[in-house]
Amino acid sequence: MKIQKIVFLLWLLPSSIYLFAQQKTSPFESEKSTGYRGNDIPELRYYDDGFSFLVLGDFGRVGDYYQKDVARELGNAAIVSNAECIISVGDNFYPNGVASTQDHHWKASFEEIYNNPGLYTDWFVALGNHDYQGSIQAQIEYSSVSRRWNMPATYYSKTFTTAKGEKLLMLFIDTNPFIDSYYKNPQKYPDLAKQDTITQRKWIEETLNTSDPAIKWKVVVGHHPLYSGGKRKNNKDTASFESKFADLFDQYKVDAYICGHEHDLQIVKPKKRYTTQFLSGAGSEVRETGNREGTVFAAAEPGFMTFTIVKNKMIVQTVKANPASASVLHTYEITK
Template sequence: MATSPCRPISLFLILFWGSTILFLSSSAELQRFPHPAKSDGSLSILAVGDWGRRGTYNQTQVAYQMGRIGEELDIDFVISVGDNFYESGLTGVNDIAFIESFTNIYTAKSLQKQWYSVLGNHDYRGNAVAQLDPVLQILDSRWLCMRSFMVDAEFAQFFFVDTTPFVEKYWTHPKDNHYDWREVAPREEYIKGVLKDLNSALRESLATWKIVIGHHTIRSVSEHGDTIELVKLLLPMLKAYGVDLYINGHDHCLEHISSTDSPIQFLTSGGGSKAWRGIFTPTTEKLQFFHDGQGFISLRLTKTDAEIVFYDVFGRLLQRWNMNKLLHTFM
């Protein structure tokens, strides 16, 4: 069974981290993971979501292209924006789907870096706690999944938010799906805690770039559209603290939407495997780019510049977007 050549994680540290998850998740501060930038002062990342289908629906092809682009960019880490394992998450830490949908698919040398992951709604349909279990890091040391946490990359900070509990219909109208609300219920109390922790982290952040990651859309022109709970509860906070990017999955496509009343750019990277076709609903926000198909995003950051690139399933560059902090321009 292959494991990645990431920094070794001792069994002691794994057990210690696992024993403190419950305490940290309920504290007033998000757990932080430092991830230094390169010596040249840059940071390169790939972001992908909605992928875990044992290689089917072109997941393997997307993974191959991620490996190729990852090598070109010399990426520092990968962001997974949720719905990591279909259709219903993992059954437990011994579920072979973890190996068949993750370890055996993202095999390129360039992808043997840390993966920072959040849970999606499909992950909550299975054993959500299993994906958070540090035992999975023994199986593949790249894997790190928590409900909400921070990655501190010097001039850039990444705030990962557990968005599934925000969506009321999963609680009131679950249809035939079971949701694993262990460590989450009651909903109102949990959401209040998440927002409090995020508010504190964003308020204290001195980072040049503030990037928030969640599974669910805030703005989208595809099937799911805007997530009204996030528009109401999360978006005002992002605007208030000058967040630059919100990156999500959930809609199985690639999108870039600019806010009309703030600098926030909404990026959807939900094309890791199965994609939807022919679904488009106009938005009142400014649509910069929409690709109703599979693919992923790259992000390269320095202290002054950000470059966002969208790639399709064949690795073709679909859109390039540049931001400059000094000039306050978007190109």
């Protein structure tokens, strides 16, 4: 019997060593700088020494369409990428914004939908045209109600510091007053006439014209796109908005313009332009999209984008949120 026990233990020993080795080389421990973490979004790259944030837009629909699917995977991505914050490009509440800080929309379209622990971080929020159909002041005031909702004014800036001590300057602009056709319907957009586009544009130029040598990256966040291959490809408002801001962004070396409004996912960088546009407006409803001059990527899929600054690169991953899982559709890099 003793001999049989010894033989059994000797047979068991290699298997035990193998299992122990497998535990010691898990994805969490084997990758010190870059690799894969977890299995919720297996293709999503993470960077331990990177500065990451997530971007979504056009989402507030009481969980309808794909909002819950996108929210679920946004939470997974926030944990996988160790996201510093969430960026919303506007149209936070459909169809007519919110009426007050006590509006049920806050609970039904935000608090109860984005409840993954990874999403209890800072949200920096821009205003969309549907937000303007309600009280924009209520969205500003909700910053005092919610720990994570940040909208100190209709437009504002925030400077982040990366792991390497470099700075990212991010401007959140209010694009709605710059859309000419909205002024034809003052009842629909009651707060529009109160906005001063001259003052805001001056602020944008002064803020981008920084002399801080530590600022390596410049990002502008707004709702309306400069370019689109989607529903508004030949839209007069889109062409007008491009004429107002594309040259200005190039002049001040804005690395990325992040927007929504179109309910799809697009990356567009026209020839001879410095600024790359990232359109992430598929947080709930999805529409057909297409290409235009400068289109790098376009997809009519529900989802969002992850941004990571690591070393001399900004790495953008476009994530599709399926009903039961997620996948990375495209990866794009800006190198400086």
